[in-house]
Amino acid sequence: GKSFRYSSNLNQHQMIHTGERPYKCTECGSSFQASSSLLIHQRTHTGERPFHCTDCGKSFNLNSSLVRHRRIHTGERPCKCGECGKSFIRNSDLIIHKMIHNGERPYNCSECGKSFRTSSVLLLHQRTHTGERPFRCTDCGKSFNQNSHLIRHRRIHTGERPYKCGECGKSFNQRSHL
Template identity: 50%
Template sequence: MRIHTGKKPFTCQQCGKSFSRKGTLNRHMGIHTREKPFSCQQCGKSFTHKTDLERHMRIHTGEKPYTCCQCGKSFCQLGTLKVHMRIHNGENPFICHQCGRRFNHKGSINRHMRTHTGERPYICPHCGKSFSQQGNLKVHMEIHTRAMDHPV
């Protein structure tokens, strides 16, 4: 009935977030205690919730249970499929408030914002030249790699 009424009588004393079930509140408390009792036996990474470990295990098993019905591409997380679907439906929910351009990924708008701020966080360790995008630094690094392979 709480689903229908929207009642959430179990409230976290630390952050005030409310839940409809006591078990959900108990699971939530792991966030505050930083307790991570669920560990991956393959890589040692730990998680607060069992479901997070189960989702993580797909990295090791290669399982991709979420498939795009339009192009057939598969994903290990539902959220990744949802983001992928923006390609097909043309949804661009991230808007640059400076120039109005729209983007379908948060990372894309973050990268775009550097054109406005002038931020260049990727720095070449060989010559100190900086770049706004990691890919541009990688391309630049080939100059130094070629120079090492073909000394003058």
């Protein structure tokens, strides 16, 4: 068994085994084992994003998301592939990358049989069959099949240029324009 220094930590741990989730969201009814998890969840309803990037002003609901985001500005890529040496900001991206080396593509399109490394890429692919474009710009009404495309498009309206050249200081609305 596992041992704990404080009884509160033991009580918290025991909820894993009992399934007890005493902290309930009054907004949607979701329940949680820890009060801290409820507080984080409630930010989805309030829109609160208390963690701000000092470089670009982008805000996040979790400090860990800000820490990961900061790696874009610092260039830090701590997750390295032992096979080819390629580095990544997130471990989840490294895991997906490793599938290149082992050839794993576990997600198959039922429409055309094409296979993919992740379920999210399969979902994007399936939109080529359905024509679904669920991400709509509230300013001009243009629709997109990926949220990232909408975010990039919105910069036309906002004038945001989050990618700054370290050499000359000029800013761009797309990383590929650096």
